[in-house]
Amino acid sequence: MSMEKDKQDRFFERFQTSLREHLLTFNDGVIAIIITIMVLSIPSPRSDGDFWYDAHRIFITFKRVTKQVVIADFFLLTLSFIPVMTKWIIIDPSQMALAVYGGVYLLV
Structure with a gap:
């Protein structure tokens, strides 16, 4: 049992x-x-920057991926803030929204 x-x-x-x-x-x-x-659902910003192409062009120059490269790659997360900040400016075009968007854009 x-x-x-x-x-x-x-x-x-x-x-x-x-x-x-x-x-x-x-x-x-x-x-x-x-x-x-x-x-x-968020309209993409109109600019001359092409993040995917630039990142791809940089990565093909690496011979091997180091710990520093992996850590730096996590900064791609900041790209996800661009659509959110863009929507904020569309909904509430205030100076605060513009300042935060500018800060995020500089970070990216």
Whole structure:
């Protein structure tokens, strides 16, 4: 009887772990879709800059990827602030919105 209970407990534990992982994956997907929809609903700024092309051109010069390159690559996160700041200026064209947008743009 005890052996059967151990099997059931192990099965339940594996089931819970699997369910948790599937739920986390599902949540990640939902959040990614929501973020994509939010970003696509914001009109892109008109400028001569092409961040993708510039980043690609820089990365092809690297012979190997170091820890510093990986850390520097996390600064791409700042690009996600451009659409948010642009929408802020569209909704509320205040001096504060413009100053924050300028700061983010300089950071990028």
